[in-house]
Amino acid sequence: MHVTLVGTGLSSLLLAEALLRRSPKARLTLVGPRRPLGAHLLSYWSDRPTPFDPFEVASWRALDVFAAGRLHHVPLTRYRYRTVRGRDWAETALARVLASGRAEHVDATALRIDDDLVRPTVVFGGGQVSSDWVFASSADPTATPDAVQQFEGWLVEAQGAGARAPVLMDFRTESAGDLRFVYALPLGPHRLFVEHVSYRPCLHRFALEQYLREVVGLKRWELVDRELGATPLFRDGLPRSEGRVVRIGVAAGLAKASTGYAALRLWRDAEAVAAALAERGELPVRLKWPSLYRVADRFFVDLLRRDPTHLEALLAALFSAADGDAVLAFLDEQAGPAEQARVARAMPEWLSSALLGERP
Ligand SMILES: Cc1cc2nc3c(=O)[nH]c(=O)nc-3n(C[C@H](O)[C@H](O)[C@H](O)COP(=O)(O)OP(=O)(O)OC[C@H]3O[C@@H](n4cnc5c(N)ncnc54)[C@H](O)[C@@H]3O)c2cc1C
Known part of the structure; x- marks a missing residue:
């Protein structure tokens, strides 16, 4: 062959x-x-070895999410969140x-x-x-994405910059009617990787500078590396x-x-x-895509296009009501029935309705 x-x-x-x-x-x-x-860097969560693990820079058994004005500490048992080169x-x-x-x-x-x-x-x-x-x-060229996740990531060095918890999502950045957040991973005592994510074009640079100054509390830093991306969804x-x-x-x-x-x-x-x-010796093969995940993805993209500012509250509710392992398993389409049930129970009523095929 x-x-x-x-x-x-x-x-x-x-x-x-x-x-x-x-x-x-x-x-x-x-x-x-x-x-x-x-x-330059790849991050993911997994409960089993992956081909990327030997290139690990750091890994964590807990993550923070700052959403809807509150810090949600998310301990992980089943999963480990990793960043690799x-x-x-x-x-x-x-x-x-x-x-x-x-x-x-x-x-x-x-x-x-x-x-x-x-x-x-x-x-x-x-x-x-x-x-x-x-x-x-x-x-x-024939496929038009329904949304594009856009981001810019900086690896910065500053005294003590890495002495903090890893942050999966932090909404303390201007939303401008979009879904925007920062993701911040300590990669050494003095190294922090910060990435600003948006779904509409924006000046990521300003948002990153503002986050480093106002949320992380840095006055100055050295930019060690920078990556840019746009992922079609x-x-x-x-x-x-x-x-x-x-x-x-x-x-x-x-x-x-x-x-x-x-x-x-x-x-x-x-x-x-x-x-x-x-x-x-045959295809096609397709990743299995159970309907629960399909409905949740459609709902996310529809809301992103219609009213993206609602998503922060949804994510806050999800991370405060369900355990981190269940949420990450659900988001990676690896949730067992019990984890699926825990996530479904944690969803606010309007998302549960969408999962049952109704509009909020
Ligand atoms: C900066 C950045 C950070 C990311 N971070 C993460 C992360 O942390 N975690 C995660 O899960 N995902 C992440 N992603 C998303 C995704 O995992 C990566 O984009 C990944 O590289 C996608 O793999 P791919 O093979 O689809 O595309 P690519 O890795 O981009 O490969 C496409 C290849 O096609 C080549 N190519 C294009 N046109 C032609 C042509 N006409 N002829 C020949 N070759 C061609 C390109 O040169 C390239 O080698 C990130 C993406 C980016 C851009």
Whole structure:
């Protein structure tokens, strides 16, 4: 089996590693410009080992959420929240894939993909490659996202800046009629990673400066690193192609609509795709998407578009009424029945109504 992967980012590398491990005869061609991963740091929560863990910078068994004027301390038992060096993971993964002797890298941008339904062809400047399957993480120009999570993150250094609890969400930033919050992780005694998230364009820089001065209480700091991002979110997910050209990654709608987190979903998707190809030589496969999560994601995106300022109160209610493990399991679509019930009970009445298919 010969597989072409378009892109050398997170989803392609996770799939390349899974294919090499599960299909001993698979040969891979990765087509993509040699660019470092957009995410310098990656964060996620997990109750089991992940491929990213060896690149850990820090991990926590409790998080804070500051919402609706109140601090919610969220201890975790089942989960651990981790931050890892995403770029270093990607570089190491690409080196490992190429060292397998079963993969090659073409340092080029794919210009088009010709799908003859049997052996699709990826055309790039100066050449082309035909294979049994193409998995493409490049943007799909035909898919318009329902929302875009936009953010800018700073790694700053200042005396004592890291001597604080990790903050998953802090709404002490101007909302301007949008859903906006800051996320702040101490990554060393004098290091703090702060990220400002919005769903409409805004000047993240001003919000970050204001947060560092007014909430963290810093007078000055050194900017050590900076990352920028925009994650497309799809209310209903995207249908998975049924032919031999298959979209993967956030461009395929795999970022979780209500959180913007993608890393572990991409990992689970890569393992599911590689397992299906190894066991049956067949796709399509789709991540299971139980209706409870689908309804909650749709509700989140609809509210984001209609009345985003309501979401702060919703999140405050969720984190104050349900335990952190249940909320994180629910947000990562890994909740067991008891955790689902605890989250459903914690939801304010108007969200419970939406989950039952009614408008608030
Ligand atoms: C700054 C930033 C921080 C993030 N932090 C987190 C986080 O903490 N936790 C989390 O869960 N998620 C996070 N995300 C979201 C998500 O996990 C990342 O965006 C992740 O990199 C998505 O993987 P991907 O493979 O879909 O896209 P990418 O990793 O962006 O890979 C796409 C690849 O396609 C290539 N490409 C594009 N067009 C072409 C073409 N025509 N031909 C060939 N190659 C092409 C690109 O060069 C790139 O290599 C973050 C995203 C960003 C941008």
